[in-house]
Amino acid sequence: MRRGFSLVEVLIAIFILGLGIVTLTNLFPLGLQSLSYARKLNEVYFLAEKKLEELKLQPSITLPAEMSGEEKDLNWKISIQPLEFPEGIGVTYVELEINFVFQGRTGRQRFVTYL
Numbered sequence: 001m002r003r004g005f006s007l008v009e010v011l012i013a014i015f016i017l018g019l020g021i022v023t024l025t026n027l028f029p030l031g032l033q034s035l036s037y038a039r040k041l042n043e044v045y046f047l048a049e050k051k052l053e054e055l056k057l058q059p060s061i062t063l064p065a066e067m068s069g070e071e072k073d074l075n076w077k078i079s080i081q082p083l084e085f086p087e088g089i090g091v092t093y094v095e096l097e098i099n100f101v102f103q104g105r106t107g108r109q110r111f112v113t114y115l
């Protein structure tokens with residue numbers, strides 16, 4: 001009685017192992033791209049937080065108002081409008097839009113809050 005593996009069994013095992021390794025190596029670029037996109041969105045969110053906090057610290061703003069600017073490679077625009085509710089409650093509607101470029105494509109994030 002022979003014990004061991006035949007050449008065909010070894011070749012099939014190597015083929016399956018190679019297929020698994022190729023599949024895993026194709027996942028690494030996707031993971032790195034997702035990580036880079038997450039970093040870019042992190043920059044966008046930090047800028048949004050910074051701009052909204054700066055807006056809260058301004059003593060008075062003539063409404064309606066618009067402001068825009070550029071920071072690093074991010075373009076931002078803030079639109080501010082007063083809102084009146086039927087109960088006599090007044091709030092300020094703030095919309096912040098940040099445009100960015102990631103791998104040659106333009107992205108946009110929009111943030112809305114009330115002051």
